[in-house]
Amino acid sequence: MSLAPSRRPAWLNVLAGAAFLSVAIGAYLGLRVSPPDVNQGDLIRVMYAHVSVAWVSFLAVGVAALAGIAFLWRGRSRMDVISVAGAETALLYGALTIIGGMTYSKPTLNTFWTWDAKLTLTALMVALLAGVFIVRGLIDEPQRRGRVSAVILIVVLASLPLNYLAAEWFRTLHPAKAIDLTGGGVTIDGTMLTILLYNVVAAGLMFVWLLVERVRIGMREVEIDARRVQADEGSSEVVRV
Amino acid sequence: MRDACRPTREAARWCVFDSWNQWTWVTVAWLQLPLAFGAYLAYLAWRGRRAGREEDES
Numbered sequence: 001m002s003l004a005p006s007r008r009p010a011w012l013n014v015l016a017g018a019a020f021l022s023v024a025i026g027a028y029l030g031l032r033v034s035p036p037d038v039n040q041g042d043l044i045r046v047m048y049a050h051v052s053v054a055w056v057s058f059l060a061v062g063v064a065a066l067a068g069i070a071f072l073w074r075g076r077s078r079m080d081v082i083s084v085a086g087a088e089t090a091l092l093y094g095a096l097t098i099i100g101g102m103t104y105s106k107p108t109l110n111t112f113w114t115w116d117a118k119l120t121l122t123a124l125m126v127a128l129l130a131g132v133f134i135v136r137g138l139i140d141e142p143q144r145r146g147r148v149s150a151v152i153l154i155v156v157l158a159s160l161p162l163n164y165l166a167a168e169w170f171r172t173l174h175p176a177k178a179i180d181l182t183g184g185g186v187t188i189d190g191t192m193l194t195i196l197l198y199n200v201v202a203a204g205l206m207f208v209w210l211l212v213e214r215v216r217i218g219m220r221e222v223e224i225d226a227r228r229v230q231a232d233e234g235s236s237e238v239v240r241v
Numbered sequence: 242m243r244d245a246c247r248p249t250r251e252a253a254r255w256c257v258f259d260s261w262n263q264w265t266w267v268t269v270a271w272l273q274l275p276l277a278f279g280a281y282l283a284y285l286a287w288r289g290r291r292a293g294r295e296e297d298e299s
Contacts, residue, residue, distance in 0.1 A: 027271055042263040046270040053274070096277050103270040106258060206278065213285055220292045227299045
């Protein structure tokens with residue numbers, strides 16, 4: 001059986017370099033080029049870090065859940081590996097969203113946290129993503145493990161529209177959306193919008209790299225496990241003979 | 242300084258952030274990214290090394 005390559009392919013190194021460079025440029029744009037906000041002053045620079053990782057956390061949940069659905073459909077271990085990789089990165093970006101949001105909220109709204117719908121749904125998303133790994137640790141059988149975690153990820157995916165709209169539907173300290181995809185238009189300065197979108201792309205590129213790297217390692221682990229099972233079956237047959 | 246932040250033991254616990262200026266918050270917010278990505282990359286490197294060891298053993 002041929003193992004997934006243990007050496008990192010050259011294109012992955014290029015992707016890693018592009019991800020690091022784009023995040024560094026995004027930081028430069030957010031910290032140096034962006035004008036201060038008329039109300040928030042320099043605190044607006046926190047927004048670029050917070051909003052970009054928040055959007056990418058939604059993307060990561062989408063990737064994890066769709067791969068989970070594909071696993072439920074076809075049962076291929078590759079889909080489970082992609083689903084887990086997506087869930088891991090979603091957990092990373094989700095945790096960054098919450099911590100970044102607290103860092104933004106304290107100086108602007110004078111509180112780190114409030115249990116309103118938007119924040120609670122985001123905390124629930126992160127808790128469910130952490131739950132995926134707790135549950136996976138409790139189940140030995142790979143197919144069952146993949147099915148259970150896929151179902152949890154579908155629940156997380158189903159909560160995302162509610163999370164997105166929670167700032168409009170419920171009373172919340174969370175500011176209204178500056179870019180409203182439900183028809184509210186764009187209420188942010190053009191330069192700030194460009195820098196924000198650039199940072200979203202940079203965080204997305206970093207996500208793609210981390211996902212691919214994690215999938216590569218996950219596939220190696222699956223193949224090592226398969227080899228081990230094969231070897232165990234071989235040795236037990238020898239004993240039987 | 243808020244009244245609640247007069248120099249008492251309680252204030253030392255809850256009002257430490259009152260002395261932070263805007264750029265301190267901005268720095269802390271942005272530093273979270275390299276710290277989190279760095280930690281995750283260290284985790285991936287550890288997992289990759291472990292897979293390599295197991296590959297050698299099998």
